[in-house]
Amino acid sequence: MDELELLKKDWKKAETEFKHLSDTEIYPMLHKKSSSIIKTLFYISIAEFTFWILVNTLPYFLSDNYREKLETSYENPLFVGLSLLSMGVIVLFIYLLFKAYKSISITDNAKKLMESILHTRKVIKYYVIFNLAMVFISIPLSLYFEFNQNPEFHDQVASMDSTQMFVLYAITVVVTGVIILIFWLFYRLIYGILLKRLNRNYDELKKLEV
Template sequence: MDELELLKKDWQKTDNQFASFSDSDIYKMSHKKSSTIVKTLFYISMAELVFWILINFLPFVLSDQMKSELGNISQSWIYIGLNSLSLGVTIFFIFLLFKAQKAITVTDDVKKLMESILKTRKIVKYYVLYILFTGVISIPISLYFSINEHPEISEMLNTASNTQLAVMLLIVIVASAAFIFLFWLFYRLIYGILIKRLTANYDELKKLEV
């Protein structure tokens, strides 16, 4: 009998230890996690903006040769337009994430929090698609500028046989595909993991609505 009483007491302690959380507790935890995730996305996008600015402007500062070459290329409205568009889209993306983070921080309503999470997921999804699309477009444009700015490349292409041109084209396609894949993998790892956690919070909040 003493052993049975001990088992009962131990069972009661276990029940108390693993007491279920209330809906309010779940909401608070999901709210805090969502706010933290979106804030992290915002900081990552800020770091990305700084990175791309450095990539575009450091060559002008560090190397006279690169400064001269890029100076000629930058006269093209296409080059200037693409860089300006990319910078503008990134700044707009940061602004949307900032608004999303603020919206999640101040809301006390489950439905509004869920809507903010869905909106954040869409923002990140469209931004990643834009980055991949820009990567695909920038490759042929970069090749065009490289050929025009380097006469030796143009001469090599003019004197190349059909077989050599086919091999070069294949190399360009494979290298471009590998570049795009690495781009996709980078954004998949950086943004995908955080969006997956945000989706998990959304699923928890959805249970509260049932």
């Protein structure tokens, strides 16, 4: 019982000391935490970029059928444009996160740190929206390419009646919705947790500015 009371006293003492920390003591803590969070986001973005490269590259070398379909797809300018756009956006996202990390690392001003946090939040928000939009576009486009490049699938769709076509459209919508939901949950889990911590740091910095 005595040990428990001592533990409570030590805890209260630590809380009191934290509450009485000066602005000059709190700022370096928030600065270090924000820098660490953005650095983690940067590493995650590199891991994601590497993952998508492997997903698109390994099947090309491991499957002759996939290689033939991919080579045929690259004859379509729209497919090439979307692929380049997607990769370009990921590279830009990595660059912007790295730039934000460098900016936070060298700043010693609370206002500039807050601006960097706001900028990082916007970059991640737009990146997630772009990826969800790409998923929404890519699934119907994949069916379109399959319809034009796969004679067997083309004949099956061409022979469908109105009810079967409705079922095909319904399945496409449901599958698209499920995949978008999975991607949204993934980004919500990976980026959302870190963004919440970044938001807390921003709120604390805002209090220091008041």
